[in-house]
Amino acid sequence: MPIIPALKIPDTKAGQYFPSAGLMPKTSLSMWQVRFAETVNNYIERKASGGLGIKLIDLFSKTVENEISEKFKDLWQQVRYMVDCDVSLRSKSIRQSQKFKVSSIIHALKYLEKQFVRHLQMVVYGNLEQGKLGGVPGMLNLVTAYLNIKLPLGYSGQEDGLFQNHPVWSVIYHCLRAGDFNAARNICSGYESESVVEFGQAIGELLSSNSNKLTGDMETKFHLLWRTVGRSSLDPYKKAAFCVISLCDSISDHSEIADKFEDWLWIRLRQCLLTECVGENVTPSCTTIKTFGLLDSRVKFPLERLQRQIVLDYGEKHFASGDSPMLYWTALWLSGQFEAAMDYLFRQQEVTRHPESDAYDCHAVHIALALHENGLLLTPVDPNAKILTLEGSDSPLSYRLNLARMLISYVSTFQQSDTRDALNYIYFLKSFQTIDGENLCFVAIRDILLETKEHSLLLGRIDAKGSKLRGLLDETKYNINVDELVRYIALDAEKRNSVEIAVAMFDLAEDHTKVLKLLADCLCEVANQKSLPNSKRERYLTLATSIATRYRDSGHKSDEATAITFFQLMDITTFFDLFHENDYGSALDVMRRIRLLPLTVDEVDTFVKQFYMVPDEVRRILPDILLICMCILSAQHKEIRGDRSLFASSAIIDESAKSIQQVAKALVQYAALIPYRMPGDTAARLVQMETFIH
Incomplete structure (x- = not known):
């Protein structure tokens, strides 16, 4: 098949829209996006x-x-022609139906015929003097004017005379190529050549039957005419004309006249239409023709054969035309290989360095969305499949397009800078599910939220007064069950140990018990650490403080035990902060107030008996609390012994030192008696520090 660049109108970038400088939003989106x-x-x-x-x-x-730019206008014209099939055909299995197959071929032919008429007009109106366009406006005058320019001297092998100074079959063929079968029939009517007249009768039958193919006796008669005068003809236009009216010869690609891609594709699609119409409704006349050996596999040209020829025989490289992917796109799209066409266009961002590669990527996504909304997109069951994939029961070229993966890939480039726009695209995933039955829209929103950390923007938040502030997803246009989504993200964030997000989500869901449990675990993890700017401890403590303040002022729905544990851990965190600030007296005051440890020997038995009431979260950091308390006592004892000038007498000094020693003794006894195994050498260190104090 000869392939030369497709018919084009010169492209230009003039007049492209750009917002004025004062209105330019902060966005990472391209113009098309x-x-x-x-x-x-x-x-x-x-x-x-x-x-x-x-x-x-x-x-x-x-x-x-x-x-x-005409390029993308033509692109969307192709899309419109192929998508605008008869709405009565719509069903879940429409794409696999014979009716849709025939309808798509007809629409592809109409597009190619319209483009050819446009080409004729451009050539003629660009060469009016040579074309000599005149007389009554119509297809015949347009075709003859075109031939005045392109075939002024005729061609080798022409047969059956002239029509308006041009070989009659060249005029007939160009009228057929332009989709004006009436004009072709009018040429044949009353013509002196018997074969031309009979050809015109066949066109008349084709037009009157409204079935896209010859039927009955006319089909039999036409094939006999082909065997008699068509097959042996040396006129390339005559042979091509016969082959686009009925199934005559699918071996020849008629390269002598179909030297442009669109012409080749039009002839092949005509043969596909004739084949698929026969396959759709085999009539008795077809059986008669088979007895003549006229409808064997050598003659038929089903759509699948054209698809294989484009993808397997020729392939992507064969259709390459400079940096433009439009030629191969057109071959795929007009042959009904929608999913492969969209995948090919989407991949241009990766496989080319063309300055408009991003535009191809963008158009592919929106074409896929349009098909999906029209119920014409074939998609895989598994959203983790490749963008272009086959499923087990599919035929070799019946590809499916993973719209979910395509959309997620597309929005990933701007979901941080243009989150609202990203959500609009994720909206289209509402009807998709993961193989585990999860709502894919929820999954995609979760992933955006985890990456951007913009949970307040997306789902809202609770303000300091306890009121709910709405997020983007609360907008009614999305029609999303936000409460269900919040709960889903909260549970998922908890599994992923994304604590800040989990806390925010459970807070939105008013699961205050879960909020305080998560924060208690966080405080338990970082309480004993020294607070540093931007550290995990600082983040956790800031979050916990805001929650504690709001719950204290506005109330909460947590169970009492969880709330007590949380607020106790907040106090313990304060205790550690005061220690790191060397404010030892205030630190011990906190410990006295929360009554976690015995600070006199007389209290030891009582606190040991009450140890079962100490929450697990507090128990995990109890060894650190005991050691820090002992460090504080040691420091105070050292200070008292080292600076006597601060005290009135040695008796007061001895009394203070004795008081510290009693506290230290109480802590050591408590650590030894509680039913809790201290990690490592904690017990030994406590005893050693108490010895130093004595």
Whole structure:
């Protein structure tokens, strides 16, 4: 198959829209991404407000309408032609149906025919003097003017005479190629050549039957005509004309006249249409023709054969045209390989260095969304599958597009800078589930939240007065069960040990017991550490302090035991802070107030009996508390013994030292008697420090 660049109108970047400098938002989105993001937001809002009959494909097409560059306008025209199939065909299995297959071929042919008419007009209107366009406007005059420019001297092998100074079969073929079968029939009517007249009769039958193929006796007669005068003809236009009217010869690609990609594809699609129509409804006449050996495998050209030819026989490299991926895209798209076409366009960001590679990526995503909303996108069951994948029961070229993975990949580049826009795209995942049955929309929102840490922006927060402040996802347009989502993210964050997020989510869910339990575990982990700027301890303590203040002032719904443990750990954290600040007296005052440890020998038995009431979270740091208390006592004892000038007499000094020794003794006895095994050498160190104090 000869492949030359597709027919194009010169491209230009002039007139592209850029917001004025004063209005430029802080965004990482490209121009195309901004345009489509606005359209997506508009679509979601209109659907939420009850807008009926809104089609995403229509909105996206309007987004591209004012674009100067013809490339993307043509791209979306192709999409429109192929997506706008008969709505009566819609069902879950529509893509695998024979009716949709035939409908898609017809729409692809209409697009190619419209583009060819456009090409004729450009050539003729660009060469009016040579084309000599005149007379009544219509296809015949346009075609003859075009041939005046392109085939002024005819061609080798022409047969059956001339029509308006041009070989008749070249005029007939170009009318067929432009989709005007009536014009081709009018040429044949009353023509002196019998084969031309009979050809015109076949076109008339084709038009009147409205079945896209010849039927009954006319089909039999036409194939006999082909065997008599068509197959042996040296006129390339005559042979091509026969082969696009009925199934005659699928071996030849008619490269003598189909030297452009669009022409080759149009001829092949005509043959596909004739084959698929026969496959859709085999009539008795077809059986008759089979007896002549005219519909054997040598003649048929099903759509799958064209698809294999494009993907396997030729492949991506064969269709490469400079830096533009549009040629291969067109081959895939118009042959009904939608998923492969979108994957190919999406991959251009990775496989090319073309300056518009990001635009291709962007357009591919939105084409996929349009198909999905129209119920025409084939998707895999597993959202972890590759973007282009096959499932076990699929035929070799029946690819599926993993829209979920494509969308998540697409929004990952801007979900931090343009979180609201990212959420709009994630909205389309509401109908998808993971293989474990999880809502994929929830999963994607969770991942965005974990990466951006913007849980307040997305889901809201509780202010200092205990009131709920709404987040982006509370907007009614999303129609998401936010309470269910909050609970899902809270449980997931807890599993991942993302404490700050888990606390915020359980707080939103009003599960105050869970909030305080998580914070208690956090305080237990960091309480004995010295607070440093931006440290985990500082983050945990800041969060715990804000929660403690709000719950104290506004009330909470936590169970009493959990609340007592949490507030006790807050006091213990304060105790450690005072120690690190060398404020030993205040630190011991905190310990006296919370009554965690016996500070006299007389209290030891009572505290040992009450040890079962000490929460596990406090027990885990009890050895550190005992050691720090002993360090404080040692420091105080050393200070008293070392600076007698501060005291009135040695009796007072001795009394103070004795008091410290009694506290130290009480702590050592308590540590020895409680039913708790101290880690490492804690007990030995306590005894040693008490000895130094004595």
